Amino acid sequence: MKLDKNKKYIIGVSGGPDSMYLLEFLKKEQIKNVIVCHVNYHYRKESNYDQKIVEDYCAINDLKLKVLNVDQDYKKLNSNFESWAREVRYNFFLKIAKENNFENLLLGHNLNDSIETFIMQKQRNNLVSFFGIKKISKNKILDVYRPLLNVKKSEILKFLNENKIKYALDDTNNDEKYKRNKIRKSLNENDFELIVNEINFKNLELNKIMNKVDSFIKSNIDKESLNLNQNLQTSELDFIQRCIFEWLKRIKKDFLIYNRSNKTLNEIAKKIKLSNKAFWEIQIENFIIFKDYNKLKIINKNLKTKKTVKINSEEDFKKIIFFINYKEIVGVIKRDGLLFPYVVTNDYNYYKTRTKVGNKKTNRFFIDKKINNYNRIAKAVVFSTKDYKILNKIK
Numbered sequence: 498m499k500l501d502k503n504k505k506y507i508i509g510v511s512g513g514p515d516s517m518y519l520l521e522f523l524k525k526e527q528i529k530n531v532i533v534c535h536v537n538y539h540y541r542k543e544s545n546y547d548q549k550i551v552e553d554y555c556a557i558n559d560l561k562l563k564v565l566n567v568d569q570d571y572k573k574l575n576s577n578f579e580s581w582a583r584e585v586r587y588n589f590f591l592k593i594a595k596e597n598n599f600e601n602l603l604l605g606h607n608l609n610d611s612i613e614t615f616i617m618q619k620q621r622n623n624l625v626s627f628f629g630i631k632k633i634s635k636n637k638i639l640d641v642y643r644p645l646l647n648v649k650k651s652e653i654l655k656f657l658n659e660n661k662i663k664y665a666l667d668d669t670n671n672d673e674k675y676k677r678n679k680i681r682k683s684l685n686e687n688d689f690e691l692i693v694n695e696i697n698f699k700n701l702e703l704n705k706i707m708n709k710v711d712s713f714i715k716s717n718i719d720k721e722s723l724n725l726n727q728n729l730q731t732s733e734l735d736f737i738q739r740c741i742f743e744w745l746k747r748i749k750k751d752f753l754i755y756n757r758s759n760k761t762l763n764e765i766a767k768k769i770k771l772s773n774k775a776f777w778e779i780q781i782e783n784f785i786i787f788k789d790y791n792k793l794k795i796i797n798k799n800l801k802t803k804k805t806v807k808i809n810s811e812e813d814f815k816k817i818i819f820f821i822n823y824k825e826i827v828g829v830i831k832r833d834g835l836l837f838p839y840v841v842t843n844d845y846n847y848y849k850t851r852t853k854v855g856n857k858k859t860n861r862f863f864i865d866k867k868i869n870n871y872n873r874i875a876k877a878v879v880f881s882t883k884d885y886k887i888l889n890k891i892k
């Protein structure tokens with residue numbers, strides 16, 4: 498990767514071999530307008546020594562250095578250390594970038610990191626947007642570059658040792674590192690060429706799939722819902738999962754899927770593919786994703802809470818404010834002449850056999866008219882206890 502000498506770069510340097518090699522690489526490339534950023538987590542007993550390595554290197558090479566000393570009681574840390582540490586690190590990089598008007602960040606990931614990531618991706622079998630590690634990515638205002646992605650770890654260590662450049666050794670073995678170390682031990686750098694070919698091939702394939710997903714979503718998204726059609730039903734599960742994920746992204750509900758394995762997506766995709774039912778539902782946190790004839794929809798679980806309220810006077814209107822069609826119901830009762838009492842309910846199982854629409858039993862009417870399930874789930878109906886006929890229009 499060729500870096501632009503005229504640009505300004507933040508460099509994340511842990512003191513480990515990769516980032517120390519990165520500094521040497523930048524020296525060779527004559528990238529001079531840089532700020533080195535080091536985060537001392539005080540997590541390992543050697544962490545002050547790591548900082549010293551970075552400080553000494555920067556002093557000798559006349560590089561600007563910013564250090565963040567993290568003050569954290571690790572016994573009280575609830576989240577996973579690696580992801581927490583990453584967030585602390587990126588926030589620091591962003592802060593320094595903003596203060597100094599920089600917009601580029603360089604990190605020291607190498608080829609081995611990318612291959613390990615790829616193998617972990619295959620083991621987890623999650624939906625990924627890219628196989629391996631990306632050379633360039635975006636983090637808020639920062640363009641993130643990883644110029645060492647084609648350099649093997651062994652080359653890095655050989656160079657540092659031959660040139661007597663000091664580096665820190667990280668021997669922590671938490672969950673994420675443990676999995677990586679296991680993979681690392683099973684890898685042989687002689688196989689890397691083949692694996693890189695596989696990664697490139699898979700990324701090309703992925704690109705093609707994502708283009709198809711994109712055009713499917715563009716022509717089938719309808720407000721908040723997604724049209725399900727024959728094409729989708731006969732597609733591969735992977736494609737269906739990607740479409741659902743993309744749909745959730747567009748309607749800003751993808752947070753429901755983050756931090757999950759793709760189990761939920763897989764479950765939804767299987768239902769789309771295998772079930773011909775007009776209606777099914779899957780609950781995720783506070784939301785329900787459900788099939789409604791030929792559409793996929795999502796609603797907040799609260800809307801589905803079954804409630805039945807008796808209205809004896811106008812005073813009681815305040816008891817039904819939570820129904821999404823509250824205004825409609827009040828309007829209907831007023832037009833009916835306020836002949837109390839009325840019952841307002843969204844409990845379909847309760848009212849489907851007790852009430853009528855015109856002269857038809859309500860459940861018959863719903864089936865004949867293919868009333869969509871969203872209305873069944875979210876909207877309330879109103880009827881008078883005199884004749885149990887539903888007064889509001891149901892579409």
Ligand SMILES: Nc1ncnc2c1ncn2[C@@H]1O[C@H](COP(=O)(O)OP(=O)(O)OP(=O)(O)O)[C@@H](O)[C@H]1O
Nearest residue numbers: 509510511515516534535536537583603604605606
């Ligand atoms: N303590 C640190 N201070 C400054 N930079 C760091 C620190 N730790 C890591 N980095 C930077 O991040 C790169 C990747 O480090 P590592 O592989 O440990 O992180 P990761 O969590 O896998 O990656 P990422 O930060 O991109 O999500 C390092 O090569 C270095 O550039």
